[in-house]
Amino acid sequence: MATRVGILTGGGDCPGLNAVIRAVTRRSFDRGWDVLAVREGWRGLVEGIVQPLERRDVSGILPRGGTILGTTRTNPYRLESGVERVLATFERERLDALVAIGGEDTLGVAARLHAEHGFPVVGVPKTIDNDLSGTDYTFGFDTAVTIATEAIDRLHTTAESHNRVMVVEVMGRHAGWIAVHSGIAGGADVILIPEQLVTVEEACRGLEKRHEGGKDFSIVVVSEGYELTYESGERRLVAGEARATDQFGHVALGGVGDALGREIEERTGFETRVTVLGHVQRGGTPTPRDRVLATRYGLKAADLVHEGRFGRMAALHGDELVDVSLEDATAELKTVPPEWYAVAQAFSG
Amino acid sequence: MATRVGILTGGGDCPGLNAVIRAVTRRSFDRGWDVLAVREGWRGLVEGIVQPLERRDVSGILPRGGTILGTTRTNPYRLESGVERVLATFERERLDALVAIGGEDTLGVAARLHAEHGFPVVGVPKTIDNDLSGTDYTFGFDTAVTIATEAIDRLHTTAESHNRVMVVEVMGRHAGWIAVHSGIAGGADVILIPEQLVTVEEACRGLEKRHEGGKDFSIVVVSEGYELTYESGERRLVAGEARATDQFGHVALGGVGDALGREIEERTGFETRVTVLGHVQRGGTPTPRDRVLATRYGLKAADLVHEGRFGRMAALHGDELVDVSLEDATAELKTVPPEWYAVAQAFSG
Amino acid sequence: MATRVGILTGGGDCPGLNAVIRAVTRRSFDRGWDVLAVREGWRGLVEGIVQPLERRDVSGILPRGGTILGTTRTNPYRLESGVERVLATFERERLDALVAIGGEDTLGVAARLHAEHGFPVVGVPKTIDNDLSGTDYTFGFDTAVTIATEAIDRLHTTAESHNRVMVVEVMGRHAGWIAVHSGIAGGADVILIPEQLVTVEEACRGLEKRHEGGKDFSIVVVSEGYELTYESGERRLVAGEARATDQFGHVALGGVGDALGREIEERTGFETRVTVLGHVQRGGTPTPRDRVLATRYGLKAADLVHEGRFGRMAALHGDELVDVSLEDATAELKTVPPEWYAVAQAFSG
Amino acid sequence: MATRVGILTGGGDCPGLNAVIRAVTRRSFDRGWDVLAVREGWRGLVEGIVQPLERRDVSGILPRGGTILGTTRTNPYRLESGVERVLATFERERLDALVAIGGEDTLGVAARLHAEHGFPVVGVPKTIDNDLSGTDYTFGFDTAVTIATEAIDRLHTTAESHNRVMVVEVMGRHAGWIAVHSGIAGGADVILIPEQLVTVEEACRGLEKRHEGGKDFSIVVVSEGYELTYESGERRLVAGEARATDQFGHVALGGVGDALGREIEERTGFETRVTVLGHVQRGGTPTPRDRVLATRYGLKAADLVHEGRFGRMAALHGDELVDVSLEDATAELKTVPPEWYAVAQAFSG
Numbered sequence A, B, C, D: 001m002a003t004r005v006g007i008l009t010g011g012g013d014c015p016g017l018n019a020v021i022r023a024v025t026r027r028s029f030d031r032g033w034d035v036l037a038v039r040e041g042w043r044g045l046v047e048g049i050v051q052p053l054e055r056r057d058v059s060g061i062l063p064r065g066g067t068i069l070g071t072t073r074t075n076p077y078r079l080e081s082g083v084e085r086v087l088a089t090f091e092r093e094r095l096d097a098l099v100a101i102g103g104e105d106t107l108g109v110a111a112r113l114h115a116e117h118g119f120p121v122v123g124v125p126k127t128i129d130n131d132l133s134g135t136d137y138t139f140g141f142d143t144a145v146t147i148a149t150e151a152i153d154r155l156h157t158t159a160e161s162h163n164r165v166m167v168v169e170v171m172g173r174h175a176g177w178i179a180v181h182s183g184i185a186g187g188a189d190v191i192l193i194p195e196q197l198v199t200v201e202e203a204c205r206g207l208e209k210r211h212e213g214g215k216d217f218s219i220v221v222v223s224e225g226y227e228l229t230y231e232s233g234e235r236r237l238v239a240g241e242a243r244a245t246d247q248f249g250h251v252a253l254g255g256v257g258d259a260l261g262r263e264i265e266e267r268t269g270f271e272t273r274v275t276v277l278g279h280v281q282r283g284g285t286p287t288p289r290d291r292v293l294a295t296r297y298g299l300k301a302a303d304l305v306h307e308g309r310f311g312r313m314a315a316l317h318g319d320e321l322v323d324v325s326l327e328d329a330t331a332e333l334k335t336v337p338p339e340w341y342a343v344a345q346a347f348s349g
Helices: A017-030 A042-047 A082-092 A104-117 A141-162 A177-186 A200-212 A256-268 A278-282 A288-306 A338-345 B017-030 B042-047 B082-092 B104-117 B141-162 B177-186 B200-212 B256-268 B278-282 B288-306 B338-345 C017-030 C042-047 C082-092 C104-117 C141-162 C177-186 C200-212 C256-268 C278-282 C288-306 C338-345 D017-030 D042-047 D082-092 D104-117 D141-162 D177-186 D200-212 D256-268 D278-282 D288-306 D338-345
Strands: A004-009 A034-038 A050-052 A097-102 A121-125 A165-170 A190-192 A218-223 A227-229 A235-237 A272-276 A312-317 A320-325 B004-009 B034-038 B050-052 B097-102 B121-125 B165-170 B190-192 B218-223 B227-229 B235-237 B272-276 B312-317 B320-325 C004-009 C034-038 C050-052 C097-102 C121-125 C165-170 C190-192 C218-223 C227-229 C235-237 C272-276 C312-317 C320-325 D004-009 D034-038 D050-052 D097-102 D121-125 D165-170 D190-192 D218-223 D227-229 D235-237 D272-276 D312-317 D320-325
Touching: A004 A017, A004 A042, A017 A034, A017 A097, A017 A288, A034 A042, A042 A082, A082 A104, A097 A104, A097 A288, A104 A121, A121 A288, A141 A165, A141 A177, A141 A218, A141 A272, A141 A278, A141 A288, A141 B278, A141 D288, A165 A177, A165 A256, A177 A190, A177 A218, A177 A338, A177 D288, A190 A200, A190 A338, A200 A218, A200 A256, A218 A256, A227 A256, A256 A272, A272 B278, A278 B141, A278 B272, A288 A312, A288 A320, A288 D141, A288 D177, A288 D338, A338 D288, B004 B017, B004 B042, B017 B034, B017 B097, B017 B288, B034 B042, B042 B082, B082 B104, B097 B104, B097 B288, B104 B121, B121 B288, B141 B165, B141 B177, B141 B218, B141 B272, B141 B278, B141 B288, B141 C288, B165 B177, B165 B256, B177 B190, B177 B218, B177 B338, B177 C288, B190 B200, B190 B338, B200 B218, B200 B256, B218 B256, B227 B256, B256 B272, B288 B312, B288 B320, B288 C141, B288 C177, B288 C338, B338 C288, C004 C017, C004 C042, C017 C034, C017 C097, C017 C288, C034 C042, C042 C082, C082 C104, C097 C104, C097 C288, C104 C121, C121 C288, C141 C165, C141 C177, C141 C218, C141 C272, C141 C278, C141 C288, C141 D278, C165 C177, C165 C256, C177 C190, C177 C218, C177 C338, C190 C200, C190 C338, C200 C218, C200 C256, C218 C256, C227 C256, C256 C272, C272 D278, C278 D141, C278 D272, C288 C312, C288 C320, D004 D017, D004 D042, D017 D034, D017 D097, D017 D288, D034 D042, D042 D082, D082 D104, D097 D104, D097 D288, D104 D121, D121 D288, D141 D165, D141 D177, D141 D218, D141 D272, D141 D278, D141 D288, D165 D177, D165 D256, D177 D190, D177 D218, D177 D338, D190 D200, D190 D338, D200 D218, D200 D256, D218 D256, D227 D256, D256 D272, D288 D312, D288 D320
Parallel strands: A004 A034, A004 A097, A097 A121, A121 A312, A165 A218, A165 A272, A190 A218, B004 B034, B004 B097, B097 B121, B121 B312, B165 B218, B165 B272, B190 B218, C004 C034, C004 C097, C097 C121, C121 C312, C165 C218, C165 C272, C190 C218, D004 D034, D004 D097, D097 D121, D121 D312, D165 D218, D165 D272, D190 D218
Antiparallel strands: A034 A050, A227 A235, A312 A320, B034 B050, B227 B235, B312 B320, C034 C050, C227 C235, C312 C320, D034 D050, D227 D235, D312 D320
16 A cells, blocks of 8 residues: 655745655655645644545745745643644554644644654755755745845935835844844845844944944844844843833834834934835745745655655755754754854944 | 026925936937926926036936935925025026926916916926826835835735734825735735725724635735724825824824724734835835836927927826916826725725 | 636747636636636637636646646638637636637637637737737736846946857847847947848948947847848848858858858958847746736636626726737737837837 | 955956945945956056055945946967956056956956966856856846746746747857756746756657656757757757757757757647847846955955965855965866756656
8 A cells, every 4th residue: 555645734834844844755756655734833733634635736836935834832741631632643654754834832842742752754945035954045035035026225225315214124022033034135334133132223333334434324234033122231122012111211122123223213313214124024925045945855755755754854954955953953043143244243333 | 598497396306207307318419408307396497506408418218216306395485585596596596497306386486386387397207106197107106016016925924834913014195006006916805094084993803804714814005195994084184294092092103094994903903014105115226117107298299398288287188299388287186086096996905 | 507718728828828818817816717628729719628717726836937727829711611610618617708819820729719700719918029910018028128138237247358249149030129228228339130121231330339349249130020131132031940151151050040140250340149049039937027927917808707708808008908909909019119229229229 | 555456357247246236335335445346357457457446336236237347358378468458457457366257268467467467356156157167156147047937927928828839049159058047937838957967859759758647838048059859869059149950851040949949840830939138137236145245355355365275266065255276266067967867857748
């Protein structure tokens, strides 16, 4: 009887998911396997929503954003007898292996299922934030950087024409990868990320110095996960959905970009405008680089299944696809090292 | 002595301004005229910042966003002896004519200067909102619609993958042109604009009906100038920079998009995310259509100067460039008529 | 019994076809009609390949290029008993009306069927060349112009860096609309179209004059339908698929672009490179403007069916959707008038 | 006295050149050095065209295609006393170091000047073909792949609507990197590159098999440097500018794409269309990835000058910027290894 491989996508959506699904499926078919779509992440295994995938289901999906499998943040470990139901579905569907595509949370479940139950799972890393350790780059990241850079390019002309400071808030809850890459690519003048302690006062002084030097506009790129930090030592996290107040007592709804913009305008007197890119960064067609990377991840995952290397995650090291332990890969975040931030800094001011 | 023509851009920046400047300048040079750059809108005439434009200054600017002349919202009628200073600069620089490129405010000043002082001015309409009467389309509008539609396209995949409602706030303070065009082009399910009374309750019922019909995601496009309207008759304007509270008492910072998103989530229970496109819509390279249109406007303006038709504005009627009275053109806003909204409605639900 | 409406697409594909199909179908469903897909143009009626369209068939197709119905250039009037078979299929499928989307050829068949057999057909004009009389603009044209302009933008940097002449051949077999619009939008230095007699010698002199004036690169845009014309009076058409020789005896495969490039290089000594854009211009997602226009055409066509206005074609006049006689619309080509070419000329040299 | 660093760009232009120039210049200024623009590659040193670069010269050039320095293929070793003149200019301008940005030819000159004359030169690799050994990726390559993939995406809809084979000829004279990456990203069905022996007959059989399997369209991507190879053992190179005949005796002007298209159509009977992307692939704004990579190359080159590591070339190994010997880097081409081609092959048919 043919090997039966399940495939699921979990967590936030990410350009390139469909390219991974297509690659896993096509290579599996080439091996004579059956492929089963597990719907909406771990929820599909908890609730038993599993359907056969046909060749035509993955035809034409390479350039499409989103995921044809659907996705949720369901975590079986947080549900009453969630794990039991996952195992039961797996058995009932006579699955031989599972390919789980997801971030820290989704792969954390995979790692634990493998460690505790010998669950035959292989992981593919997915995060547009690029903050998964164990792999150099994740697919979707290049697309997010591209969308952010296009926005910065567009804002440049507005900044120049109006002598304004433009603040652009980009994704990155725990790591500043998108901010650093899009900031370098877009020629940003100030880049603020969670990993580097730059106070609001320093940032403002940088802008003032630049304007004294003859420039009358500036672009500031800030990660959503940057904490507003003050010389007094005070720090304020105004992350994504959070609600907080800035030093001037304003309610800072809408994230760190809005709060930072208000600070800059009040402290420097420069007219400031804020753009929050939001979900636009994670939707739509992947860049060619992300399509190629996602395809390679998918082929590698199918090969890991073939080799029975369960508990492993496909990973990019340099320009090679390798595999690493799921446990190691989800153990800690990969943050922006100082040498990368230094590249960004070379053009500040 | 050669005819001396001044040129200025006023108000918010807009893709295509440089294309107009280039066309006016090139045609003027072909006629043997001198062209003078008036810096930063009416401020340049108030403060006497006027410089000769050379052929090389307008070389290569066709595809560039922003304006090489700079722009402000300075209104000489609101400044102490502002009008006198405008007239003085005009005389001192021995200008024979002025081409003023701007929206309602900039052209309103032009109309009044012409009416009260016989000021030899010709207008070119500029608004990405497309709400100037007297002309069918303004340059920059197509670019704004294109950027908004690309964002909607990207959000579609996120909406589908997560079964979410995505709210997209687009520009349009007084008229819903960008919302209607990008909503039709992007296949939005609900479009909310200032011109059409749709209550928050109606919009939510529309979404619920759609989801009952089997769709589990929706796209809502809303003009920044839409007033949150309730069946009780209450109306709340949460425009751009405003701060207000919604019916649930939340502070609605960040505009109507955020307020609407919160209402939808609380009333329908559908997971909802909000994207506010902001200034990205008005920056960057113009679409080919806007470049062609801006070029035609610029050539027409130079021709109006040549013919001495002052107090007139270049305008697009059908596919023809004509001229209309500056006074008429700035008298009232051009809002979205019901037949256009009906096109958008044909695909709702 | 429900009204049954057939829909077909004929001729070359064109961005926006799916948007028309979606609009016709959605409005028909709103009226309670059945819609039937006629496959691959008139061939579907000749061979009886007709299938019901469901709501889900047209879901998500708005941004997609191509046509879900398929298309061919089949002409029933050129087939043995072709017309009889069309009428037989129409009757057997109990169709009440047909919406035919196509260019000169497809609509010519529709016009003749209506005139000779009272065939209840309504037309929607389709040509990326924009050369159908009776309508101001056709959908697909804006997309073609956009793709051509993006290419010209890219070629500008190569031309400048290398001091080269870049020749770009764009679509337009009988009319120069794409060349004129993309040439204006891309800032081309020479634009050659079928409608304007410009000899090869004149074009070369124009380039030489420009280079004497200090510019050391140039962009030349040429319609595929431009005839190489010489001062001697000789004319050579090197259209699309044709094979011919230029004045120097070289075989000029690959169209007028290659032939022209060789002439320029040999006559002026300027290093010259040629780009032939080809089918890239007619594929892929439509621009927002084309999506809106195609949607309006589709709604109008459904309305014409509703009103029983057969033998008519939906048309854009100014900014209004109206209807014109199919016969008139297909009677002659709409070529580029001198005033449009003059806009392009204003920036030459 | 301040260190004086010259900078030149040689060979074909490439997106990202200006980003390198900006990075070298900005870092040099930060070190207090003077930077001199050597115009048009080695020609600038041969003819003594050298000018100081100012901060404002490199402001705003990051997103621009082309090179502000101009470029030629001048090789001093092929000119009468060319090398002497290079050395003389270098001395007269009191230069302390040179940063040479170029491909095999430009860097080959640099390597030889360093080896033979101890010329203090540092190299930055530049080729959109990505075929320089010593570095994993070159800037400009990602942009070329992106442009090629966008074209393939567009051609897909035309192929599907018309049941056609679309042949796309992409750059790559000696190596198939662009074909392989854009082919994978665009979902091509057949990919033909110089490194892999695939006969015309095999390619046609692949297409026929695919069509027998139910698909009625196909995309073929071919490197310009692919040789038409036949089962008889015959091989025909129809590179870029070459003129040759195919097996059917047709003159195959316009490159391998046209020749291959004709073969496919005649052998399989499938309607086939050819697109030759040409110089569009090397022009215009670089992708964000190329801007980041080019910036890092520029900073590294300035650091190599600072450290006096002459005769070295900046190189990307994995995700690190390192330096390698100029001599080694230009010794041989980096071709596509079988494992990369295998990724492409996984989706054929």
